[in-house]
Amino acid sequence: MLNLFKKHRDDELEKRIDCLRSILLFKEVDHSTLRKIATVLESCEVKKDERLFNKGDRDYSLYIVVRGKVKAHDGNHTFATFGPNQYFGEYSLLDSSARSTAVTAMEDSVLLRLHQEQFNRFLQKIPSLSRALLLGLVWRLRDYNVLEAELTAKNLEIKKQKEEIEQQSKELEQLNQMKDKFFAIIAHDLRNPFSTVLSLSELLAKEFANFDQNNLQMFIEQIYKYSNKTFNLLENLLQWSMLQTGRLTPKPQMANLADVINDTIDLLKGTAHNKSINLYWALPTDSYAYFDVNMITTVVRNLISNAIKFTPQNGEVVVQVDAEPDHYKVSVIDTGVGIPDEVIQKLFRIDSNPTTLGTNEESGTGLGLILCKEFVEKNGGTIGVRSVVSKGSTFYFTVPRIEVKKQ
Incomplete structure (x- = not known):
């Protein structure tokens, strides 16, 4: 026991x-x-x-x-x-x-x-107890250091996740802005010209025999005008949507900017002539650079069209190319109405891109400059604007002279 x-x-x-x-x-x-x-x-x-x-x-x-x-x-x-x-x-x-x-x-x-x-x-x-306790405290300190290192790593991971979430939130906000802009264009800019074309077409179909030659000519011109505007808008919408979904990617190659500028000036000379605007290229010369021809052609066409639109009768639109060590700078200079500083801040932005009627009441799609910005940046360049109200504007962009290797 x-x-x-x-x-x-x-x-x-x-x-x-x-x-x-x-x-x-x-x-x-x-x-x-x-x-x-x-x-x-x-x-x-x-x-x-x-x-x-x-x-x-x-x-x-x-x-x-x-x-x-x-x-x-x-x-x-x-x-x-x-x-x-x-x-x-x-x-x-x-x-x-x-x-x-x-x-x-x-x-x-x-x-x-x-x-x-x-x-x-x-x-x-027991004197040895003090030493043993000290060693125990050292172990505790080491554990705390390990824990602190783990917490620091966790905090860095959390910070990174937070930054990723914030970035995703910004991207989501941009997507929502794009969606809102898309529906606004469809609801307003597409509906209005379609409504006008349908009304005019219906009137012509029902009352064709009652109109004289001059009225018929005017109706046909109006139908062409609004049909052309609608087509341009649809083309811009298509390109924009393809960019957002990754279906439109740049295919850069060595090409001559001179060909792009000459072809665009020839295309838009008639529009400029109708407003008695002098459209020309200052000091034309071959300018070989590395870019996607279709995209940069769209940029040049948009910028020259806008310059003509916002330049009054008897004005001037000049295209200028400056050679820099690693890129060409293309400038479209006009003697138009100019742009206020507060409006310049909103250009190239999908969430607040302003649309203004031209000097002859020409209307735009609200997507042209946004497409220009995306096309230029996808080709490794930059885009910008300088303007003075009542004196004119200069829109400029750059393209690399040689292929830029991606990091």
């Missing part, structure tokens, strides 16, 4: 030693010292909802939960809970500060307690 009791006591003691060994503070303490400490651990019982100690109490003890569950809390706010083989209050062995939280049993619980006074006696009697 005595042997059985001794075995039971030894088993309980070993369990206490195991509990102490799980505490990082005692990580480096030898078994014999842990055994001595284990023998002075006091058992204490707390019933459910009973306080072990209150916030502000001078309770200088380490506690190990043997059975049950307790919580560290301040009022109704719970900071942590502790179950079997978990511990709390190890710093109370070294520091005589008041308790920062209250501890209450969440269910009937049994705990082991090591008081600071008993701990200090061991420190005085």
Whole structure:
């Protein structure tokens, strides 16, 4: 019977030693010292909802939960809970500060307690304990450093994710703006010319015999005008939608800007002549560069068309090409109405791109400059504008002189 009791006591003691060994503070303490400490651990019982100690109490003890569950809390706010083989209050062995939280049993619980006074006696009697505790604290510091490194890595990951989410949010906002612009164009800019063409066509179909030659000529010109505008708008919409969905990609090659500019001036000379505008290319010369011919042709055509549109009768539109070391700069200079600074800020933007009637009431699609910007940038260039109200504007863009290798 005595042997059985001794075995039971030894088993309980070993369990206490195991509990102490799980505490990082005692990580480096030898078994014999842990055994001595284990023998002075006091058992204490707390019933459910009973306080072990209150916030502000001078309770200088380490506690190990043997059975049950307790919580560290301040009022109704719970900071942590502790179950079997978990511990709390190890710093109370070294520091005589008041308790920062209250501890209450969440269910009937049994705990082991090591008081600071008993701990200090061991420190005085066993010199090696201090060194072992110091090593334990060093381990704790290392663990904190590892944890800090992990938290830093996590924070960087969270920051990166946040930046990605913000970028996705901006892209989503831009897509919404594009969608709104798309529907606005369809709802207004497409509907109006279609309505006009349908009305005029219906009138011609029903009353053809009642109109004289001059009226018929006027109706046909109006139908052509609005049909042409609608076709241009649809073409711009098609190109724009293909850009957004990645179906329209640049196919750059070495080509002569002179051919693009000459062909465009020949195409638009009639329009300029109708407004008595002098359209010409200053100092024409061959200018070989690396670009997608179709895209840059669209850019040149849009910029010259706009210049003619916003230049009054007897004005002037000049195309100028300047050679830089790594690119050509193409400028379309007009003597038109100019653009206010507040409007310049809105150009090239899908969310606020303004449309203005020309000097002869010419209307635009609201997409021309946006397409120009995207086409130029996809060809490795930049686009911009300088303008003075009532004196004219200069729209310019660049194209690389040689192939630019992508990083």
